[in-house]
Amino acid sequence: MTRLNVDGKVVVITGGSRGLGLHCAEALLKHGAKSIYITSRKQKAVDDAVIYLKDIVDKFKEKNQFYNKGNGIKIHGLAADISTAQGNIKFVELVSKYEDKVDILIPNAGASWGAPLTKHPEEAFDKVLDLNIKGVFLTIQKFYPLLLKAGSSDYSARILIMGSVAGISPNLGLMGGTYGYLSSKAGVAHLGKSLALELGPQNINVNILAPGFIPSKMSNGLLSKFGKEFADKNPKKRIGTNKDLESAVLFFSAKESDYINGAIIPIDGGQHLGDAPAFSSIL
């Protein structure tokens, strides 16, 4: 039996204080990662998330649930604005205090904005693109030297860009009005594919995760109004869960996925293909 493991890996996640970033941190920690580094703009949010993750480690140890004993795990966080070069440099400096390499980088911090076409503010469009594309680029640029040190022919370092199904399909009905968001997620997927070509030969794989709706602070507003509608239209008849994301993150971080590079991975029940038909055509 194959056990997907990330034993001893050093993991960096932007925007890991809550939501999808925190789910990624939790999954990698439970499956053997030795260090986790997270950010958010707010120190209190980072501190709370660090406490939450340390608590998981304690409980896992108590119940002997770690395959690798879970000794010496490091969890640190920092308040930094990841849409800027300065914020990313601060984050690299923190990680470099403790580590000389990074095995898994998840540029996850993201923002969205919805407003009708004629009223969509320029500043909102800028804010979304600054974080969702420029921020992802800067994170990868600044962490590249540490990723380079981690990658080998035995295990390629990983960059898992947090894209979205919104970057694959423009036909997401109720996501209308999120012009900057849709463009940013398509753009960042293209950026990821280009980097996969460049960094693959250097033993750094770049893949793009493309989740559908998963409950979080960002998606809860839409889900509380239209969650049932989304679930009804989804080919799997439900929205996503943290577990759906966590198993994908684990696989694409583990050695077993070493030959997968430059892929956009929908984690969306098939939502990117369109709406499920109301009735089966097989009568």
Ligand SMILES: NC(=O)c1ccc[n+]([C@@H]2O[C@H](COP(=O)([O-])OP(=O)(O)OC[C@H]3O[C@@H](n4cnc5c(N)ncnc54)[C@H](OP(=O)(O)O)[C@@H]3O)[C@@H](O)[C@H]2O)c1
């Ligand atoms: N939830 C979904 O259904 C869904 C689906 C597809 C893709 N995604 C993507 O998944 C990623 C995470 O989204 P989420 O749903 O987990 O949203 P979320 O709950 O709003 O979490 C966003 C995270 O990013 C941080 N962040 C925001 N702006 C930042 C900045 N300038 N610098 C540093 N950190 C920043 C937030 O912390 P602070 O606010 O404290 O800075 C928070 O930790 C995003 O890229 C999003 O597009 C989400």
